[in-house]
Amino acid sequence: MLLAIDIGNTHIVTGILDKNGEVLLTFRVASNDKLTEDEYFSYLRNISEFNKIDIKNVEGIIVASVVPNLITIFQFLGKKYFHIDPMIVGPDIKIPFTFAPNLNPTGFGADRIIDIVQSLNDYPDKNLVIFDFGSATTYEVLEKTVYVGGGILPGIEMSINALFANTAKLPKVKFSTPESVLGKNTNEQIQAGIFYGYAGQIKHIIKKIKEVIDNPFVVATGGLGKILSAEIEEIDVYSPDLSIKGLYTLYLHNKK
Structure with a gap:
């Protein structure tokens, strides 16, 4: 599974997708750079469990953000809870246009x-x-x-x-x-x-x-x-x- 995180100025939209790209779950929480990686993980775990999705199967993480401070928090989240360095959408990423x-x-x-x-x-x-x-x-x-x-x-x-x-x-x-x-x-x-x-x-x-x-x-x-x-x-x-x-x-x- 892939954990996809789209961080906007108002909301963070999180998506969980299967290996075929089918969206299993999306949810949104407020963008708040005062929250820690532990607090954001708590949202992720609780909402996923409620929807009967096992996030232990996450094999990749990608983050797009227009709020620079929040990128670091989700990098910490990826490393701490999934042992994954998230892919960050930035100037070095390859794009098809x-x-x-x-x-x-x-x-x-x-x-x-x-x-x-x-x-x-x-x-x-x-x-x-x-x-x-x-x-x-x-x-x-x-x-x-x-x-x-x-x-x-x-x-x-x-x-x-x-x-x-x-x-x-x-x-x-x-x-x-x-x-x-x-x-x-x-x-x-x-x-x-x-x-x-x-x-x-x-x-x-x-x-x-x-x-x-x-x-x-x-x-x-x-x-x-x-x-x-x-x-x-x-x-x-x-x-x-x-x-x-x-x-x-x-x-x-x-x-x-």
Whole structure:
């Protein structure tokens, strides 16, 4: 089995996959660099046992992180409990795509790499647009196996939190599909504005990409991507386990 760990700014998504790359379990905990490797292992052990998965069968570990401090903690976890040096997604790892000559890939996020790797694996020979709706929303654009550019914008929850934090009376609402674009009270109006406003942003970004990229296939992932994908017909597929499967694919690519 492979233990795949995707560390984001808000959550750590952990996946356990079998030797064929089938996802047996995924779960998320808060990203917190104050926790120790022992505390994170406790989460892993308890949730795995509850799901009747024996983590003693883990033979490999791969970690992608946008929070540098947490990489060390999971390196300690791998060595202490599994006697494994985790593979770290970083600048030295082999990737199955290249960057266009006019781009500067310095600092390119590990989370973005694994999304691209799995999208190329699942949809070869296509021009790709990949949206990841996380703490920040990112999009990547590839012409076949060449990364030609992308973008970053505030995530949905970040937008909701900013509205709540910078106003005196507006409440914090949960992101969900509103009943109507015409909200009947303050909560409904915030939900309508955020939902349709964000969907409109994504639709327009895809429209502009299609002006420069021929017939792209649009992939979406991330916790809130499912809700938006149902509204945005320009998104071709929603892939909830894209990052975890990308870690598995990248692990095999480098293990060889």
